[in-house]
Structures are given as structure tokens and as C-alpha cells.
Amino acid sequence: MGVVLRDDDAAFRKMGGHDLIDSYLVYRARDTLCSVSSADTEDYRHLLSAMNPKELGANEVAMLVTNLKALAGAVACIDNVLHDELLSAISNMSLWNYKPDVMDALLEFIESLATSSGKYVDYCLKMLTCQFFPPLSLPLPKILARKDGVLSRVHSSLKYIADLVPLSPVRLVPIVLNGKPQYCFNTISTLSLVIYVENMFKLESGVLGEVVRIPMFAGVVHLLVELDVNIGWEDIQNETSERIFEMEIEDGDESRDDDGELPRKLSQKILGGNSFAEKLDSLMVLTFEHLESCQVADRLIKIFDTLLKLFKKTILTAYKPKFAQFVIFYACSLDPKNCGVTFALMLEHTFFFSTDGPVLRTKAIAYLASYLSRAKFLSVFVVAGTLERLVDWCVKYVKMQDNVINPKAHRIFYSGCQAILYVLCFRMRSMMDDPQLKPWLFHLPLESILNNKLSPLKVCLPSIVLEFLGQAKAARLFMTSEKFIFDDYLESELSREFGGTERLDMFFPFDPCLLEKSDSYIRPNFIFWSMVQPTYDDEDSSDEDVGEAFASDDDGGMDYGIMQSLEEQHFDFAEVGSALNKMSITPKDSLHSRFGGAINQPMRMPSRIRPSTSPESL
Template identity: 50%
Template sequence: MGVEPANYTKEEQYQQMEADDDIDRTDSEIVFHIRQALKSASSDENDDYNELVGLLHYNDRLSPEDVAMLVTSLKALSGAVSCIDTVLHGSLLDTIFNMSLWSYGPEVMDALIELIITLAASSGKYVDSCLDMLVCNFTPPKRFIEALKWPYGVAKKDHVLVRVHSALEYISGLVPLAPSRLLPIVLQRMPKVFNNLQEPVVVMFVENMFKLESSAIGELVGRRMLIMAVVDLLIDFDVEVGWDDILEENPQKGIFEMDLMVTTFEHLKYCKENGRLVEVFESLLQSFQITVLNAYKSKFAQFVIFYACSLDSEICGTRFAEFLADMYICCSFPPLTRMSAVAYLASFMSRGRFLSTPLVVNILGRLAKCCSDYCRLQSGNSDPKIHRVFYAGCQAIMYVLCFRMRSIIDIPNLKSQISGFPLSQIFTSHLEPLKVCLPSIVEEFLQQAKSANLLRKSGTPVFHDMLESELSKAFGGIERLDISIRPNFVYWSMVRKTYEDDEGSSDEDVDVFYPETNRAASRDEGIVESFEDDYLDEFNDTLNRMSITPKDSTLKSRFGRNSQTPMQMPSKLRPSMSPESSL
């Protein structure tokens, strides 16, 4: 508590008044000096102007007197913006717009923010420069990146960013067109390069994009475009950074331990908690269709929409499954797009344990009808490449049933429903999908279908003795449909089959679908690891049910853990490859 003025002696009060008068006189003198300096810029005697510009350049080891001078100068400039000319004072404006809040303490930061706001409000010609200056302060200068690892660096980050976003909102209130001008500036300033030094900068910039997206001006700025820009950034990350590069840096690192993914997941969780997930999901869905669906070897970006679905399975999960099914069934989409859609759909329904069994059966029914209708319309030519979309659908049906058959037949009305699907007509048609699709999937499907008494034709069980024919081999070799349908979550493991008893699966089930892939993966350090007891409570409700729960990561400290519910699926994953077929 300070001492009240009434407690001062008269002499002390007089001395204080004299000191205050001295400060006021000093401030007035500086304001007058600033105005004179601005006027001098047009004359040959412009030393005062150059001195002012030099003062704003100075930011290293400021003494208290330097700080006081800088604060007063910035405030004086705020009161003299009407005297600033864009041409005459170009060097001064360039200096102001290149000042970094990260280089100063709170008093200078506040004075600088005040000046930026005043400039933006004074004239439309300064708006873009002021917004750009603030966006540039989303991230620190390179020399400050290392400091972000320490508490004082985190504190500085908070002090800077709260002022930046407050200023953006304040300017948007003063200048109605400012939000529409902000989006292109953000997109232009978004980092594009990925390397060890750049990663913290990229992550911090994305954090600020999410903060802007969820702010009061998010809708005016363009929430959808901000979300789509982040997904595009993840696609760039897919292209620029190979999985081998990540492992070389840290063999134990998983997808969900990468800060960029953590940041994105945290924002989606925040949106869910604040009732905005469905709104954001529509942006993700649009971005998935435009960017991710046909991306070559996407490793990371698709997990963003998968995680969003796991947060709200009833709305988002259902929406995504129906969206992919619609895209496959609609003949207006290009063949590769339809194949990619059904590949994602198969993996999503197989591994997304948060999806209800009735929904899975409903989607399977739509796929079966589509494939059955196609069979009836085809005759003659049986070249697999001509019917590649059909075979992709057949393989998707079999793949999902390999994972879901047991849960379906355990529910009488669903077993009856799936028994009514035209599966026998499809798989015994003249197009012979069982001879073209991936043999390992066909074999497992037939084993389960036989046990479930699912495939019958004229009352007789249907099974093929020859699972891989010359036709299958000629269909594409290593570019066969196994590439098109390669699962996004890697393993087939701990799935109860229809031909197994209630004791569950054995460890020998791991390599049923992709033995070559899994064996190769097991040779890579840090990719295939044993099923462990480490797990995350948050992911028991979300990612864990989708079989992509990380064994251990920075998410643990953010989302907590629970030791009561064991995981159901493997904890480590290898990044998926999106469909890459030449069919």
C-alpha cells in the first residue's frame, strides 16, 4: 500500500508537485520536439528527424532513461499522426512497422500498440501496414526462439500475444474493413518452410491462427479459410517432411507427439468444449475434399478430421461417413476420387470404434447396393482397370466386414439386415471381385463369412478355392488395390473374428492383412512397438477408440491419463499412405 498524500508533510507534498511539474514539462518538450522533427524532414536540416528514426531503431539493453524517452516519443507520435506524411516520413513509418514487440518491456509495448491503433484509425492507407505489423508479431525474432523453452520466454510470449490480438480486435472495431483485409495478410505471412529451427515458429503461428479463428472477429476474418489454411499447411508438412526424417531426429516420436498436431487437436477439443465443433467440422470437411482426399501419400493431415469425428461421433462421425459414401456412389466424381473416398471410408469405419454398428451396417448396405447395381449393368469386358471403381467398393466392403463382422452378427436384427444385402450376387458375379481384390483381405473375409453363414447362392455356401489368380497378379502388382485401400491406422490386431471363441484373438492375428508391410514396419525403430499399458484418458473416448492412441506423448500432460480402462487396439502407428493407385 502506498502512503496517501494526506500523510505527507507540506514540504514533501510541495517537492512532489515540483517533480510532477518537471515531468509534465519534460513530456511537453518531447512532444514539441517530435513535431519539430517531423517538420524538419522536408528541409536540409533534418538531423532531428534522423535522430527520431534512430531512436526507434534502438532496442538493445535500454536504460530506464532510454525506455522513458522511447515511451514518450511513441506517445507523442500517437498525438501527431496527422503530421505524418507517407512519402515525406517513409523511413519513419518503415521503422515503426518493423518494430518487434518482443524486443521491449510492457511500457514500450503498450505505447507502440497505441501508436499502431492510432495510425490504423487515422487513415485507410495505414490499415494494411498496421495489420501486417501485428501479424508479424505472431512469432518472435529468430534470436528469441530458444527462449521459448524457458518460463521467462513463455511469459514474454503471453505478454506480446495478448496485446497483438487485443489490438486486432480494437482496430476491427474502429475500421470496419479491417477484418476482410486481415485474412490475406495472415495467409501471406504463414510460414511455409519446415525444419528443426522453423518448427516452433510454424506451431506458434498456427496457435495464433486458431486464436484468431475463435475470437470475436473470427467470423469477419473468415473462420473457414483459416481452418482450411491450417490443413493446407499440414499437407505441406506431409510433402516437406518424410516420416524417415522424423524418425532420424527421434526414433520414438509418433504422429501425436508432433507439436503441430498437438496444437491442432487442442483447438478442436477447445471448439468441442465451447459448442463450436460442428461449425468448424464443416470447414474441415470442405478442406478434406479439396486438399486431403487426393493428396499424394498424406501422412498427417487426415488425422485432423478423424480426431474431430471422434470428439462428436453422432454428428461429425456420421456426417463424415455419409459424405465419403455419397462421394463414392456419385458417378459424377472422377474414378480416382471415388476410389480414394471409399478407401478412406473403409479405414474409417473399420478403425473408428466410436462409430455405431447400425451406422456401419447402413453404409455397407449403400455400398453393396451400388456394387450390385453396377454388376447388373455390366456385360462382356472384364478388364479390371475398366471396373476399378467397382473393385475398390468390393474390397472396401470386405475390409470393413473383416473388422466389424463379429459385432454385426451379435445383434440379431443387424445380422438379418446384412444377410439381406446382395453380397453373394456381387462376389459371384462375372466380374469376379474375389479374384481381383487383395488376396489377404479376400481370405480373411471368406473365413469370417463362412463362419457367419453369410454368403449363399441358391441356398449353397459360396467360396472360392483360388484366392489369387493370374488376373489378380496382372491387375497391377505392387499397385494393386491393396495400395488403394491401405489402412490409415496400420494394424489389424485384437479383432474378434466370427470363427474365434470368446477368449479373443491371439497375437498371431497381427499380420493378417499386410504381412509384408507389417514385417517391414517392424524393422523400423520406433514404428511398431509392443502393446503397452500407457494410454490417455482423453483418447479412451476419442482417438483410443479409433486405434490411433499414442503410446506416450506431450498430449499426456495436456489431456490427462486414466489407468482404469485398458486400450483395445495397438498403441503405436505408422503413418498411412493415402490412395496412390495408377488404375
Template identity: 55%
Template structure:
């Protein structure tokens, strides 16, 4: 087939104008140009290099010359020397496909694949060139949201990933050589958000490709690592410290409207502070994390649709254990685990609970690891809507059993309470109470689970001289005791509701002023975009039906029945009731809770509800 070239000549590129040459003649010309370098003649070779520097905005004849040159080089790759032709190779590997149209892209990709297959010494450079094309030149970033920019992105990335797949097939060791290149080129958390997201998108695309069989797990772990890096970068300056003069439950009633957009219905939390602004408006790091979380959740969803979530989840479990579990100040990255579990409640969700409980119960693990595992387990059991009540009951039984064995070992005589010495025990007790605050009512509704709950030695544990009721967070203790009293779980003395008793020196010492000893990592995710993946599967405190809510409802129903009968008895005299008497009667008959709060709490009761806002999860660094 003949080619009409704009500027090829028999002696130089400049002299080859408007002449038809066969493919074999062009290949011969380029081969001679490569050979001439060894003889000291570099004129045609330098002109060939110059063509490789053609970039965007090319005229039709320049595009034709570039395409022809690339195609010709593909035919003579065996003559390309890694040393003699270093300048030419540098020019080729420095080309960005984002700058060219489809014809040049196709020719360039074919050349890269030919080089990789022809010589093992070129493989790393070829792979590196393709990986760098995961992202556009910085000058192109502004166009990515435009229709033609999105189309160019798809064109480039489709060809890049196709080339990587072909090279991996033709060069069996290529995937293993690709992995360190990808990790090295991965943008840092300080790089441009669009570039970081686009790069991670390609990493996840590779994870789900044939190449992922060899390197997918490592790439997924690298993505999780980057999530954690961004997460912990959100500093404490975004955190508003709690006013210790207020009961944290009372905060819920103050913050209902402020949190409604993010946590729904006035979320109430067992936590120790709040996030400023909640949506991190203008926080660049939070925006990056949010978008990467969305990308990761979408990938997990596709893994589920493809039937390979279980395999991917094994990698997530490993990554969680070595990266997230003990990460200081991890606030949101852990929700990747939560979402993956929600996709597969029958397998992944159970496996995660088993891992956490095993980590806590294993005596050989460091105390901080066990405490973190307990906090994760408690928060997970409380918040995951997709968990069965029977699984929650089983996990509680394991935790309570360990706590009971602990007090058996330490006997009934304790000279003094030492929160530091018994921190794992107190962590376990606190988690049990925390979970029951969310789940006690649902367990009581199922006779077998109610029987199991009432058989747990909770009373012996909580009344042991180690006295966890004085050491654990007062907000949790109060809420738990209130529900336990309503459910008649065991005898709860009114003295236990004394704020002086609950806010003891031991309680303060357990976590110090900041109480970083315990945290609840699945408190509501306040990242705006990824919230849509979490919300449908998440238990907010406003959704919880407590045992005392049931009790109050029964009492109100009884009162309303009596009031209704009274109203009917007096109905014949309605014409004699003046306006004031009518309003008084209607108020008496109302079934609306006797307070403006939807929970029907006033005074001391209101102060014992859970807070609306939260501080993000923190690790037990203080211990």
C-alpha cells in the same frame, strides 16, 4: 502530468536532460520535429528515428525516453506523412515487441493502433507489423522453453491479439486486409519448427476470435494445407517394402513387440508395407507435423467446448474435399478429420460418412476421387470406435447396393476381367470386405442387423464373372472369406483359400506391384504425440472379435467341460499319477490357446492374420 526526461532539450534531444515537461509540451516538440522535415531541417527528426532503434538491454533512462517518444507520436499521428516520414515509419514498423518490457510494449501497441485508425494508408503496415510479432526474433528461440521466455511469449501475443481485435473493431475492413498478410507471412514447412508452431497457434487463436467470423475458415484451411505439405514431404525412403514372400498376416506375429508402443497389443493391418522405426526418430518433418497435429486437435477440442465445432467442421469438410482427399501419399493429416468426428459422433461423424459415401456413389466424379472416397469410407467405418453399428450397416448397404446395380448393368457375361476398366467396382467390393473383416461379428450379434447383412446380395456380387475375389487384395479376401464362413454368411468353398487362386494375375494387375490403387488412410497414426488424441477412439485389429474367434471359443468351452468331467472322474486316483502324467493332464485341461500367439493360430491360420505394421496411406496415382 509532468515527465522527467533524461535527455530532452529545448533544441534537441541531447539538450533535454533532467527537465520536467508536460505531456502537451513533449507532444508539441515531436510535432515540430515532424514538421521540420518539410522545411529541410531533419536533425531532431533523425534523433527521433534513432530512439526508435533502441532495443533490448536498455537502461532505465533509455526506456523512459523510448516510452515517452512513442506516446508523443501517438498524440500527433495526424502529422505523420506516409512519404515524408517513411524512414520513421519503417523504424516503427520494424520494432519487435519481443525485445522490450511491458511499458514499451504498451506504448508501441497504442501507437500502432493510432496509426491504423488515423490513415487508411497505414492499415496494411500496422497489421503486417503485428503479424510479424506472432514470432520472436530468431535469437530469442532458444529461450522460449525457459520460464521467463514463456512469460514473454504470453505478454507479447496477448497484446498483439488485443491490438488486432481493436483495429478490426475500429476499421471494419481490417479483417479482410489482414487475411492475405497472414497467409503471406505464414512460415513454410522448411522453417524453424518452433516458429512454425507458434505462428499456427496464433492463426488458430484468431480463428476462434471475433475476427474469425470473417477470415477463420480460410485460416483453418491454410493450416490443413500446411499439414498436408508436411505429410507428403515424408518420403518413401522411410518406408520399408514388404517381403512379398511372406503372407502379410504372418507379419503380425513377427512384429507384435516392435509395434506395441505405438499401435497397442500388436496391431494387425490390411496393408502392404511398414514404416521404418515407427516413431520417425530424428525426422524433422515428422516432428513438425506431429506438433502441428497436436495443436490442431487441441483447437478442435476447444471449439467443441465452446459449442461451435459444427461450424468449424463444415470448413474441415470443405478442406478435406479439396486438399486431403486426393493428396498423394497423405499419411497422417486426415486424422484431423477423424478426431473432429470423434468429438461429435452424432453429427460430425455421420456427416463425414455421408460425404464419403456420396462422393463414391456420384457417377459424375472422376474415378480417382471416387476410389479415394471409397478407401476413406472403408477405413473410417472399420476404425472409428465411436460409430454406431447401425450407421456402419447403413453405409455397407449403400455400397453393396451400388455394387449389385453395377453387376446388373454389366450382365452375366464377361469376356475377360479388366481391373482397369472396372476399378471403381473393385474398389467398392474391396471396401465392403474390408469393413466386414472388422465389423462382421458385431453385426451378427444384433438380430436386425444380422438379418440385414444376410439379405445383402454379397454372394451374387462376389461370384459374378467380374470375380472381385480374384482381383481385390488377397489379404482382405482371405480374412473376409474366413469370417464369412464362420458366420455362415454364404457358402464358402475351400478352393477360395487357395493362395494361387487369390494371388492371381488380376489381383496383381489391379494395383501393380506397389498396389497404390487402394489404400486405407485411417491405418494407425504413428505420430507419437498426436496419437493420444486418436487412440481412445480407434479400433485396432487386436481389439476385433472375429466370427471365427467366437466359434473357437465355443469349441474350447465344450472341450473344457468334457475335460473337466474327465478330470473329476479321475481325481480319486491323483496320488497314483506320476509327474509326466500330471503334466500331460494339465496340458489337456488348459484353456490357454494352443499356440503362443494370443490369437491361437498356427501354420496356415497364422499366415492368414493381419500384419502388424503398415505403410502410410497412398493415393491411387498409379491408375
């Protein structure tokens, strides 16, 4: 028997003799496939050559299309052992390299093969999902021009197979997740990763969504975290430790734009050229847009439930996350009353009741404090309600303890106290300005948790403590007979080395986002420190001492340095002082003068906030 298709057959078929030749071609295809078992492989070899032509002229394309269609009708005769070369040749065909007629013929063959026998389902699904990645050799203009045509056909074929093979969506999940390029992330193009994630989101939101929704979204989140941890804190710290703090201290407002965020040139200075950061930025924007589409389709609540579980399992437990956590921050901003409150309650519950150990609980409270402080979309009453429950927990904790200061033994308590102080640094003024919350704030039993045998003010970060006490004094909290009960504390020498290796340095994960494109989505819903009006900025305040003590607006930044902690956890007290001075948001002279040094220079909480750089301290 001859090859599956001769040149004259192709010409005849091209002229329209479809009905006359189709059955004949299928018959010849079957005969050619069966001939392999009898060692008569001449026609089969011709077929293999036709499936991989050296050139793609009109005749070659016509033969390729007709051979594929003929093979689609003869799939019952295909044997994965006898015809492995044929299957290999077909699997190496990329839809991106062909015009619609070849694409449609190839997909027809894949669909027929997948539905002919269960043993070929995985093979066909792999052939389809391989199309999620355009060939590396294909130029960008062609990729963009062909993308919609290729991917719409692929998803149509996946649906067709799912309709006829109901278990195929379940089998599709590991194929897609394991189909991620195995080569290094820094060599794959950003566009390839974007197209891959686009397809994952298309599966999640499509007709197969009920089966693949959670694993597809989980795959995206895992990919974001994987890129995030590959950035490395040294990529940020190399700049922040040598230039950023210096600029923050010396340049003041010049290091920020009018909205308080890092200007683009500074963001580029820190992460520009970092391939992992660029890829993460693009994928996060894609994720933000997908969340927006979920909101429009009125299914954000359903997807948020999945995202919340993924956050607890993947991001909350991740080592040194830097930006991936902003995905859930953005989801919360799209629906503050539902998603926004739910996220806060989950973090609160984790801090109060988790049995997974102190590390997870301190991470949860760090997320909660940062979220309550930074989320512009959260009502101040939601923040107040959370603070009240945190304070109540701390009050009960103090009553149950007989021990003295011990940062290690009471780590969870101290992290809770620091979270309360941090949130109040951002939110105290708004609470004082509200006629309902002002009396509530004065009756909040803060003194009982701050002024006791555990002395949290000596363990919490000095930057946070000083800012909180400055605002509290201006707001006339903790006043007794016109005396601020913590005056002695403010005027005494504060040991920055207190606690040694157990010193409470904490990571606040929602510090400003340094990813340029992602920041444009986060910024409208984000509170920068420059937007906060502390209580001591009130021109009508009668407390001149506070005005003096916190008058300068040019010292360091709360954003860069408030969460600074030491990279090395093994050090002596002398090293602590030296390292802290280098990493501090406030110059040494300013700290010295604030605590009674010879230089009479006022000190205040920095006016600009920069990202945390030390989650490993958790």
C-alpha cells in the same frame, strides 16, 4: 527545433508532469517530422537514433516510450516516403524484446497510425502479425515467459483497429496467411510454428471469427498438409520395407503393446528425428485441443462444417497424405452422432455421385472403408446402413454390365467391392453377435456382387479376400448344402499378378497413426486389428477346417502390408511376383502352403495392423 525529446524532458515526464508536457511533445514531434521536407533533418536524425538505441538503460527506455507516445499524437504528419526510415525502424521493433511500458507505447503508435489513414492499415496489420513469431535470437525461457503478455496485447490492438476500421479483418486474412515464414520448414523451430498456429486459432475463435474463421482454419489445414507431404513416404518405407514387416512376421506380439498400437520406441524408430514429422505432430495436437475447445464452447458443428469443406478440397485431393487426415477423424470422435455420421455420408455421396473422375471416387471409398473399420465411436448400425447402400450400388452396377473382368474399366466397382470386404473383416463378428444384424447380414446380397462375371475376388487384394472368406466361412455365410460356395476359390491357386499394372492396390488412410503425441489422442477412439475378434476365433465354432486354415496368430500384420502397393507402376509379371513377396504381409512359404504347397503350415490374417504405404496407387 530540437529533437522530439531531450533527457531533461524525459526526466520531467518520468516524475509525473504528463499533462504539462504531452501537448508540447506532440507539437515538437510534428515539427520534427515536418522539418524533413525543408531539408532540416538534424532533429529527425536524432529521432532515428533514439528509436534504435544501442543500449536499453532506464533513460533510453524512458526516451523511447515518450518518443513513441509523441509520435502517436503526430501520425497525421507522417509521410510514407519522407519518413520511410522512421517507419522501417519502428517496424523492426519486436514486442518480444521489450518490457510492458515500451510494448504499450509501440502498440499505441501502431493503433493511431492504422486509424489515421487507410493507406497505413496494411502496414500496421503486418507490424502486428509479425509479432506472431518470436525473434530467433530470443532464448526459449524468455519466449515462454513473455508469450502471453505479447500476444494478448497484439490481439487487443487488432480488435481496436477492427472496431474503427471495419474492413481491416478482411485485409488481415491474406496478411496472416502470407506471413508464414518464408524460410524452409526444416529450419524454423517447432515452437515458432506452434505460436503462429495458436494465433490463427485465436483469431478464428475471437471477435473477428465471423470474418476470418474459414480462411484461418483453411490456413492451418494447408499447413498440416504441407508438412505432411514433406515427410515423404520413403521416410516410412525405408523402415517398414526392411525391418517392420520382418518384426511383424517374426516377433509377433513383441512388436506391439497391449493396446495394439506401435510402441513408442518403434514409432521413434520410424519417424524419430524427422523434423517435419515432429512439427506436424505438435501442430496436430494443437488442432485437436482447439477442436476440443470448440466442443466445450458448443460450436463444434459450425467449425466442423468448415473442416468438412476443407477436407474435400485439401486433404481428399492431396497427394500422399499420411497423418493430416486424422484431424477430421478426431473431430468426428468428439461428436459421433452428428459429425461422425456426416463425414461418412459425405464420403459415401462422393463415391456414388462425384463427377470429378474415378480417382477422387476411389479415394473417397478408401477413406470410407478405413473410417468405418477404424472408428470405435461409430455404431455398428451406422456401419451396417452404409454397407447396405454400398452393396446395393454394386448389385445395380453388376446388372448393368456385359463385360468380363477388366480392372481398368471397372475400377470404381472393384474399389467399392474391396471396401465392403475390408469393412466386414473388421465388423463381421460384431454384426454376427447382434440379434438384429445377424439375419440382416445373411440376407445381404453379397454373393451377387462377389460371384459374377466381373469376379471382384480375383481383383481385390488377396490379403483382404482371404481374411473375408475365412470369416465368412466361419460365420456360415454363402453355405449351400453344408458346402461353402467359395471353397474352390480358397483352394485354387490365386494369381497375385492378376491384372498386371491395373492390379487393385488401395490406400487405406486411417491405418494406425505413427505420430507419437497425436496417437495418444486418436488411440482411445481407434480400432486396432488386435482388438478385432474374427468369427473364426469363436471357440464354439464347429468348422474345424477354418480353424486349421486360420489358426496361426504369428504371421504378418494386416496393418503393415495389406495396403502395400508397388512404388514403380511400370513392371513385368516377374517383377510383380518378386516385389509383392517383399512387400507382402505374409511370408512366401506361408502363401505357398496355403494354396497347396508342400509346406503344410496354416495361414491366417495377421493379428496386427500397420500403416499403409502406397497412396500413389490411387
